Amino acid sequence: MDRLDIAIAGCGVAGLASALLLHRQGHEVTLYERFPEPQPIGSGLMIQPTGLAVLAHLGLAQAAVAKGSQIERLHGLNQLGEAVLEADYRHLEIAGLFGLGIHRGSLFELLYQAVIDAGIEVRTSHEIARSESCAKGRRLHFTDHAASIEHQLLVDCLGVGSPLVPAGDSYLPFGALWCTLEWPEDGPFNASLLEQRYEHAGKMVGVLPTGRRTEGGPREFSFFWSLQQAAYAPWQEQGLERWKDEVFALWPECAGILEQIAAPEQLTFACYAHRSWHSPVEQDLIHIGDAWHSASPQLGQGANMALLDAWALASALAGEGELQQRLHRAIALRRGHVRLYQWLTAAFTPLYQSQVKLPAVLRDVLLAPLSRIPPGPAAKAMLVAGLAGSPLSKLQLDMPDYEALAAIPSSIATRASSLAQS
């Protein structure tokens, strides 16, 4: 295969994974990032079997599991204490299977360190404004009016606000406040669960264990509170006490952890866009990860999708044909799975985040009870694991060796004991 000079724009999950995979194929890779020091942006994440399969090929799965927290099931109760979100990985009957709750900083650090160790060039403090098609490929233009050399291929991994994709107003009304807190060692939460509590679909509070960022450091979790964009400014003004009362009313067991929140600035507001760019391939340019498609994180797939996109790109570039054909092949490898999850996420999000009560009523009285009837439990587990649409076989990726991975002492190793509690 020909050796290409490739520019990768953005040091997020998609950019770092692409850089590693393409560098290993022998391409000359340069990463461009706006920040002076590349850094993770955003809350804790769930890494599904799809994303972990790519990390396994990068040789990073074991380290990720060691830093994260093994999640056996998703468990959400409504205001009446009824279970209305239940997805248990064990229903897939794959020995040892789990979802991985991980701090975004831990995942970033693993990928970034591997990039540095591989000797890949990272050009920081380069904020990209646009790209230009030229004789030999693509040139990047930066906000300080400087420009890059011409690269034969540009991979856009600039995330949901990529300036290389036309901006659209696709932000959803609901987002979430989130923060990282110390895991309460003496309860009341269950470390093998991603837990949520809802009042219809208008209020939601969630706890995602994310493991331990540093050896010997505290165990942590991501704490979420669903909030409409329009309600963010009033929330900032109202003061913490009224909000804490609301959280407490919805999930009284949160009283202890709320003491860790002393100022509104500890919480970050994240909003989500639901969009997919219809032309992910342009001349000598491909958009992957959130730059191509993004959705609400209700099903926890975005970073996993970004990892799969990076894998598809590397696989397609290793194949035959003109560069443009190979880029189209990369998109073809992913398009079905991306479309399926875009659709599923659009369908599921209003059940958990909506001002209107009807979707939550349907969820509580119809969907939740029906989904307990086989094959409902296995279907839910497959959906959450990112495996609907069989993305791994399409990409010739193996399922990670979960039996071996499950044996790794995880940061919050409570798999067996937690089951008894729940």
Ligand SMILES: Cc1cc2nc3c(=O)[nH]c(=O)nc-3n(C[C@H](O)[C@H](O)[C@H](O)COP(=O)(O)OP(=O)(O)OC[C@H]3O[C@@H](n4cnc5c(N)ncnc54)[C@H](O)[C@@H]3O)c2cc1C
């Ligand atoms: C609250 C929340 C919870 C989430 N939970 C999950 C989850 O549980 N599981 C999951 O899989 N996904 C989750 N996601 C989605 C996930 O975060 C994204 O899908 C994923 O980060 C996309 O990766 P990316 O590499 O495409 O983009 P990003 O991670 O956004 O990376 C983009 C990179 O480009 C850089 N950049 C941006 N603009 C410029 C510019 N102009 N010039 C130079 N550099 C630039 C940024 O600094 C960044 O480094 C969640 C998202 C949110 C908001």
